[in-house]
Amino acid sequence: MTVVVGDRKRQRWVEVAREFWQARSGRIGVIILAFFVILAIAAPLVAGTDYINPVKARAAGLPQWGTPAEVGPLGTDHFRRSVWDQFVYGSRISLLVGLAASFLTILIGSAVGIVSGFVGGKLDSALMRITEWFLVIPFLPLAIVLAAVLGRSLLNMIFVIGITSWPSTARLVRSQVLTLKQRTFVDRSRSLGGSGLHVVRQHILPNVSGLILANTTLAVPISILTETTLSFLGLGNPQTASWGKTLEEAFVNGAIARNAWWYYLPAGVGIVLVVLAFTLIGQTLEQIVDPRLKDRR
Amino acid sequence: MTEALVVVEDLHIHFGAARAVDGVNLAVMPGEVLALVGESGSGKTTLIRAIQGLTHPTSGKVLFEGKEADARHLPDVQMVFQDPTGALNPRRTVSEIVAEGLRIEKFKGNEAEAVSTALSRAGLRPPERFLRRFPHEISGGQRQRVVIAGAMVTEPRLLLADEPVASLDASIRGEILGLLRNLVDTTGLAVLVVTHDLGLAWNIADRVAVMYLGRIIEVGPTEELLDSPKHPYTKALLSVVPETRGMEQQILSGEIPDPKRIPSGCRFHPRCPVLQSGESERLGIAERCRGEDPAIISAAATREAACWAVKAIAVAG
């Protein structure tokens, strides 16, 4: 019988997937995202790392500020480095930071939200006070201070974004849990002898998982933008090329004044497109899985 | 006399100003069906939720086999909820829902078989048709039967059923009530059933208790109570039963009862036809009706009504 049930659950996800694909916004989001994911995975096939290194780039005789017409796909920057190679490898960093930081955000946010909403009482007030504290202090200065204190590495970047952006998720999940807790099926499970853990696993989680999923996809663009901002402010890892860092360097070195569009435009467009893709996917998912939006029919 | 399975002692449950349950004594014996009837909003659901341990009493006690049963959950007590649709998790299939109780108590036997048997006994036949469905894919009455199957599958000793057959047609209703009565007679199951369906009481209940605004105001053996009600509220309630159309219908007038403003004296007095018709005056109890609360009916009472007029007539007669 468990096989049969598993079957039925899978079927539901197939249904969700079908409905998702039928929505135009979902389809566009997935196509854009797929493009960048493939680009990031296939980076070694379409680009190289050699010309990201200024020494090697110089040795190869690449010019400074080379236009795309002069030197290959996207020209070179002030250090003679290949912009195309930086762009392709930068996509890896942006996606990685975006996904990992969102994962952390959602993990903390959901855990806090579920515990707070379900257990209630003193623990709830304590957790909500912490959450509010995080919400009222301005986010960027905190992230800057944290990033400066912890040092400039990729892991720290992920940590900083994760630790500063979970509170809104926590609040959302908590309010959903609070309404779920009032539902009769929770009472029913309790009177069958179900423990708190049982109720959370069997009844609360399945009913907030959709919300959490949609929220995750919506957290990714925020993480990516934060990474960009922090890198732009010079708080990124100096060793790795992310889109945010490309933008910073282009800006600092006067690419705009020189009209070297090939330097800053790809990274900028990349960010906009990836952010758009995740937003489209998240919103479509939200509409499909959120029972409140669906019940209205 | 056998010992009661569950005893409720002077139970009070307040929600802020609302005194939803306002002094209730009650006992249910093993192998007994007690029907709890009463006006919508009179505190029936609140009372049985407290017995199940889902609501904290403001004061008073619930004793299960003589032991205090507070907030902890009693595996021997199962509840059928008033709102079947709400009682089913929309993300779980029928088979998972019915099996939940078995999984919690780490049932050793054949789960699939137990679930199928429970479903077919509740009239969902063949069970394979329903196992894989989600709650929104079955009809309202079918949902109600899933809730019943889920409560019965763990073989409780006390069943608290809140309007268990309200959305079932007469034939399936009969089948399920027959099943319940059979279990009561053969296994000693005790049932406390909340219902507005007096036919249900007639069909399966040994005793009936009538609730009004947070109190039990009359209790007695089913036949006696339905044949010759004593309390004016019970009389009025029975007068609107379509089958007893012989009686003159008494639609109560006066203010709408509200647990936030329980009237002084007899809580029924603002709507009581006996008082309104001047009958109380003649019996010389009108003052008491308005000013003095009739005593709370005890759990041991076999036949009693909390009404001054009933007492006065009994003394006189």
Added chain:
Amino acid sequence: MTALLSVRDLTVTYRTSQGEVPAVRGVSFELEPGGSLGLAGESGCGKSTMANAILRLLPAGITTTGEVLLGEEDVLTMKPGRLRAVRWTGAAIVFQGALHALNPVQRVIDQITEPIILHKTEPDKKAAEKRAVDLLGQVGIPANRAEDYPHQLSGGQRQRVLIAMALACDPDLLIADEPTTALDLMVQAQVLAVLEKLRAERQLSMIFITHDLSVLTYVCDRLAVMYAGRIVERGPSDQVFERPTHPYTRALAAAFPTIGDRESRMNPSGLKGDPPDPAALPAGCPFHPRCPDAIDRCRDAEPPLLPSGPAQEAACILARP
């Protein structure tokens, strides 16, 4: 008089992993302004499906065919905007078992005024609130409870809020799907009296679904009994249960409890056999496997609904005048 609602050959088919489930299989009826049709039938026979299909409230992916004419317009082909307008003001529905469907974080009064304000059936918010409180009072909920949240109300009180909500925009047609399952007889009588008054004063038409046959005979002037997705008997309400001509109606009426009847004391009666599976109906008359009067001919073809008495119709080959 022209019909307010006329349903023609309505069918509804659910699609599931196990195949198609024809839940409603060709139902036709008409309803005049001020008329009321009662629907009874076995649990799972398709009553709610039909009620929801009339207002096109079934989720996407379910096949509905036939015609549902509300006035001149076919609901099944209406534009979404028009449909939204019709849903509250033209026709309103009280869903079955919707006690949990009220918004848990909104006060009940706001939930009742919402459609009134949305459809502008009252001039302003104040008037809308006055109307909401007035409606609540009519169904027996004191004014000071209007500010409560749904979880502070009892089951029956919530059910009455749903009824008040459906009546909020003065619809011409009310579809009530088991609206009184949580009400005691006294309150039920009060609510039914409110509906009766609206019917007399404003020509409110009603489709009333319930298992309580005495309520049906009280509220409705015409009754239809459904079995396995079809109407199997219909006629004037007092007549159908006093002189049922279809064996299923007879069984249903017999199973209905009578207080004081010694035989049924401690002995509730049911109907033998299993309810039909809409996905695999027996050939011929779908009731024949459970029918006490069945003859060989019952297995041949599904009998159509034909006159079985004065103003009465039944889908049974034995029930011919």
